[in-house]
Amino acid sequence: MSKNINSSSQNFIIEGANCGSCVAKIEKALKTVSGAQRVEMNFAQRTVQVEGQADEAALIAAVENIGYKAKPMSNDSEQDALDEKAKADDAHYKKLMRNMILALGVGAPLMLYGLIFDMNVITTTQRIAWFIVGLATLAVMAVAGKQFYNGAWQAFKNHAANMDTLIALGTGTAWLYSMVVVITPNLLPEVARHVYFEASAMIIGLISLGLALEVKARGRTSEAIKRLIGLQPKTARVIRDGQERDIDISDVVKNDQVRVRPGEKISVDGEVLEGSSSVDESMLTGEPMPVTKQIGDTVVAGSINKTGTLLFKATHIGSETTLANIINMVKRAQNSKPSIGRLADVISGIFVPTVMIIAILAGLAWLNFGPEPSIAYAVVAVTTVLIIACPCALGLATPMSVMVGIGKAAESGILIRNGEALQVTSKITTMILDKTGTITEGAPTVTDVITFNNSDENTVMQHVASLESSSEHPLAEAIISYAKALNLTLSKVTDFDALTGKGVIGTLDGQTLLFGNKALMDKYHVAIDDAYEQAQTLASEAKTPMYFAVNQQLQAIIAVADPIKADSAAAIKRLQNKGIHLVMLTGDNQATAQAVAKKVGIKDFIAEVLPDDKVNEVIKRQAKGEIVGMTGDGINDAPALAQADVGFAIGTGTDIAIESGDITLMRGSLHGLADAIAVSSATILNIKQNLFGAFIYNVAGIPIAAGVLYPFFGLLLNPVVAGAAMALSSLTVVSNANRLRFFKPAKS
Amino acid sequence: MLMINILGALLIIAIVYWFWLFKPKQVQSNDNKVAIVVDNGVYQPAQIKVVAGKELTLNFDRQDSAPCSETVIFPQLDISKALVMGDANTLKIPELKVGEYDFHCQMQMYKGKLIVQ
């Protein structure tokens, strides 16, 4: 795609600018560079943006000439930031792998030697040889383990302790003891003159390997966000001054006219001005079927235009688009933790100093009560306790799963507000469903037209629609759109009158038109005997029948109903199979409610409820100890959604109240609800597995490392095993969380 | 042996004092603009005094490539921010009430506190 020349801009990071007056100086210097059109510096961030076609090297030189430094900054769009992060991760991975090879390269042969021969230090030759090995190990520690020692020291200076502290102490202990053996063996009993250089090197190697694999696996965890951000196109084709041009997405302004061709992504939210096309919104809503868009419809950024060309007016741009809101919400939710994860936080917060104390106590216990050579045993125990105790896995257990789970949900059009909502959703026992708009489409349509006295459907509908075009009744819309579908042209009705609770009346071509219920017909003495029974049958099918008469003669019964969504029954079955008790609430009359409930298979329903009653119903069920979920389609359900333990807002696609409810279902289908519950259960299970896995490493690992099994089985862990276990524990947690990415909610 | 046991006990007391009891030094910011370096497993400065009722600008300079430092979280404020390597991480926090607000990385290995006065 060609890029609009005028919109190009370059960004730089300025170094050395410490005072406000620098800004003017730098801006002035940059403006003198040929091609620079607009220069703007952000002092707080120390960045400067230069628009126009100036040469990058010339700009940098201009800044350097006045004594500052400029570094080109890449476009700060999210996508680039992610690419940059991927690059940084990759570099980090490579560095860790290099460290691993170096440390294991020295450690593994040493360990092998130790297994075949003994690493005792008796003769002078041995002392010299081991002294050289000790120096080599020190070199490995300084190069491959540098980051751990640096980190430990910085943290120590700041009264903090972290995993670096544990690694530094553990490997340091092993090395120092070994060096003492080599340099002044006389300080120690002969049996304790044993070196542990291989442990220091191996531990650094194994932990580096663990971290490297963790970096790799972590990258995959955030895939959902990456995919969402990837939906954002970088350019848009905008019509300005009568010309079409591709401009950078950040330069689109509100009310711009944007053209999108078949196969292209829609760049910003907008309203269709021209054309019609089918648009694939599945990446946002989880709805697999493409949606037809016509003049007046809204389109959302990130969806794909399939068949026709559309011209639309930009209504929401940049950070205001639905896609940007979704990305933001998912990102925020991914970093919040459900309450089961908080325990782990508290523990890892006080963990490291506690482990140091445990290590000292274990060492003292070995020295006081251990068998000979007690000092050698003490060193092994202290080293092993320190190494095996890294709380990293514990700290990772929850956030990793939450990240994948919430991302997974977002891919199916389920927006979860926070970790807490995720957790409570998995425990819901009762789900209250609003009927209109949730189980049903929420838009009444004409279902039956039964004619009488030789009238024909087209004439009837032309009359009724003409009459209803003056009415503000919600059913009027259904009648008029039905007439439009029949290509009928409406006429002007005179003497229109609406009789509350009965119907409407008007005059057309000198004839009196009546449309309404039985009460209206009775009032005007229209005979409906033939039709009454048919009307009753329609009513029992959850339809609303109305009579139409011309000059006191019955012409037709027209039935209007709010159709049940095609997949409501199947989704309700899924919820019931999970053991969730379902309750349907509706403001409709008893007969309609009963008919709908029966059709979708809900036994418990309450008809003729007012919005306040909905809240009370939630409270009533909560008082019984139920965990109540409430599903509704918005405004009148809002109080009940807020009162429920988890509120599920059905946001029909675009203009959704993302901010209301704990969970927003972007898709109209109730399958979204069943999917949400399935994803949440899977995620919570995954967190529990992770916490269990991580706790086991620490809870079981520390006492074994300290030597509690020794008196019974003579078992004391090798520090190298501890290093491997520690590397494994984080890896286990991250991989288990990644397993969630393949989770698919069962459809039946 | 007694000497070693006493030494061990003293070491434990030193650990308790150094990591748990010591009150770290606090950095005062009058203009509510603070630059925080993220490196080697710590935030520097970590204890930051700021003025209440005024927007706060924090600029994180992330030098540390450890995955832990990737995100900074303010749990009480429901804020979390991904940090990219380098110093282009500006976080604006709307005016805060008097109180103490913790911030930390994903695993709570890096910890800091905002003291709003």
Ligand SMILES: [Cu+2]
């Ligand atoms: Cu860690």
